[in-house]
Amino acid sequence: MSIPHSEVTGQLAEAVGPENLSSSPVDTIAHALDFWPRALMESRKGAWPRGPHWVVWPGAAAEVAHVLRIASSYALPVIPYGGGSSMVGGASPRGDRPWIVINCKRMCNILDMDEVSMVVHVQAGIVGVELEERLNARGFSLGHVPTSMTTSTLGGWLATQSSGMLSSRYGRVGDLCLGVTAVLSDGQVLHTRVAPRRATGPELLHLLVGSEGTLGVITAAHLRLHRLPQHRRFDSFRFDEVGPAIDSLRRCLTAGVRPLVARIQRDPRLRRQERAVDAAEPTPEELARRVLLVAYEGPAELVEVEHEILRDLATARGGEPLGPAPARRWWGQRFAAGFRMTPLLVQERVFADYLEVGATWRDLPVLYERLEEAFDRRGWRTRIAVEHARLEGACLGCAFWGEAGSLEEALESYDEAWKLAAEVCHANGGGLGHVYGGGQHRSALLDDGAKQRLALLTQVKRKLDPAGIMNPGVLGTEP
């Protein structure tokens, strides 16, 4: 079927208003990509990326519904777009049909705030930091703080089941969600009903959370809130190696402590930027050292006890108390980390990305070691941190980068690095895609069990999106 572009344009203008529709290159190029490093590397070749034919900014679920009905009738792919900060390639469909981007950011209002129940009803296009600031002004916090918070949207978080840096205490974004409004491909606006908890069949919002736009567009959500903490406390410990640090953290969570933040990483003082110009290169012993950075929040007396429990565990395992300063320092820079990679990505022959892999406590130390070894052997650099700790395990966040002879070779190395990472993860109990979702990229690297689970999503998608227009190709769905 040939696409009557002007006819579609006219109908879309009617759906969202001509001022909220654009086919200008300024907009289509801006919406052509997300933050997937490989696509950004490709763009160094100098060619304009292929973008959507239309970008629309609907103001309400009803307008989203109208857009989806138009897209259905012409079988045009639709990509729901939040902040565009995804790192896994979910912004451009394969195939040659022109597509529509639904930019959700005009839907950015707090619809209702129930301060008695501490529940907020908010539109999905709101940018994370704006939501948090507006909640803070009323004495509340969502407790969801991904590094991308200044760019990413609530809808993006829900669609990718985002995990923020406070996940040890507040869980993933799905754990904060009590209900969603979503528009399906035929234009039906669905509301899942809000209750503190119910036993009336499966909790249906979980079909939409994590579906990455393949089943519908999330337009609003009800979210649990927390009160701004009465008290916050930081603490830090240095260990000679990673093992005892992991063991201390595991035991602390097992005891029932709920840290706000708990991460194990290389000693930040070894970073070149932190060292004196004339300082000697770090020794292997120094490089093997790890620091455990931790924060707690809540009632002061409870925080004090939680702090004591970890302190006792850590010092008994050789952890040297460093006091609050290192952790507080990390906290102060917590949003900067996400953007440290950006300068690497504009260098001609450099490749870089960020790998996040979940594992149970038993598998974690081995996986850590194998991953580091495998990349070292290839001469690629890594920075691995233990993050998102919870009762049964934690996530390894691994930034990796390397340099190649040319852009082409850098792209090859990038793909090789991911293949290597996937092999190491599959062999050592690691689960890829713990934080960032699947997009087009991660979904192809999964083990058999995970692929089987995604195949089920494809089956559900055929029923809810028979024309296959909703973000086709991500999470292993048909392109």
Place this chain on the structure above:
Amino acid sequence: MTATPTSADGRLAELQAALPDLRVSNHVTDRIAYARDLWPGGQLEKLAGKHAPEPPLCVVWPKDATQLVKLVGWAKVSKAVLVPFGAGSGVCGGTMAGTGSVIVDLKEMDAVVRVEPENNLVRAQAGIIGWHLEDLLNIEGLTLGHFPSSLMCSTLGGYLATRSAGQCSSLYGKIEDMAVSMEVVTGTGQVFETGRDMGGGLGPSWTQLFIGSEGSLGFITEATLKVHPVPEHRLMQGYGFKRVSAGCEAIRRLMQAGLRPSVVRLYDEFDTVLARSSAEKGSEADTLLDAITGRVKGSGALPWLKRQALQIVLSRPDLTNRMIEELAPRISADGCLCIIGWEGDRRLTEVQARLGHDELIRSGGKDLGEEPGWHWFKRRYAVSYKQSKMFTSGAFVDTMEVAATWDRLMELYDGVRKAIAPFAFVMAHFSHAYPEGCSIYFSFAGPATDPIEAKKRYDRLWSKALAAATRAGGTISHHHGVGRSKARFMTEEHGNSLRLLQTLKSTFDPESIMNPGVLGLS
């Protein structure tokens, strides 16, 4: 094969031919014993002489997922219906036989597959009884932390299938917070693992989508669950609140203060009398009986008198309810009883109990000491087993557990109470508290001297009460599930999002062989 394929004998022969190793019984005792769960409406039908709705074709006891896959294959070909069965203690008609149905008892799949103390995880088969699983974990110094009052007569698979919640849910979470991954056999005969041991992964959570599916999408055969160290310390404390609304407000503040008690229970005026009654030997139902009949001393010696007294009181429930309301403040000098429990690591327990105590006293609570808390603790599993006594005394009893966010909770309480009051004597307690809301557990008793009349009354009561719950913005079930008894309210409950459930059904059980009728799915 001599029998015609359509006859019961013929179908049974086909099943045995298809699965020669599968244990099967079509003995009449088994077929009647397995025909229903403990839905009180079903008990009334039994009193009316209808023992089984439709006795099943047979009962089978599969040994593993492979047999279940074959069973599903057979059911698809022979158009049979499969009804998963745990321990049969459901109270919503979730397991109910239909014509030609096969009851699939999973209790032979009851092994603990592995315990991983270092990961705080356990892997167990779905047919294990909750109490056994907890016992085996305790030997390893671990606990699941899931304590429904049916613990001794319910299975892990049942918990997962119905979205069960236990008495310590505020600390350990509900079953969906414990489950990390499950093995399921779908209605298409596919076996798959719903997640990973360290949860996360990509796409929608199939673990969350199969929890609560009440057997309508497939069988849950195994699960990996989070476990905790056996608590080294436990504290229980009672508080009194002048009115139930003041108690609710105190609990809201407690839950929103960032504290995690293990137990939170608040009894309304009349339920307080029951909860505090000193019937050490007794169960809640005994006391209910005693309470309703004005403690006629006659157990054993004068059962007739007790029965008559019960009838007199229950014949005018509206009057009794109003009377109780008037008398409430005088019945219990300390007002409404609230029980708060704390457990876990010693230091965490002590500091939280202290902070929680201050919060409750600030909110107007009167310190009643440890005794009321321990009194409840000792009897916490007693309630589930004494229903039949009420039925044989000529009364029906049932419970209804609803929930809402705090802003609607009192409206929900009043609305449901008023809806039940004309039909039955009603009382309630609040438990399973959250920062954003709470559940309310209504217990009610009505006259059932004439079982046929009683069933009509019972059905009308439920219709009115469920309608009142949805009208007040609450959910129709907090943790018992829907089964068949609440199925007709699924549209009010879910609105148009029910389409998502129907999509799951048509994906995982396109031929509708899995427990049709539950959750309003046919």
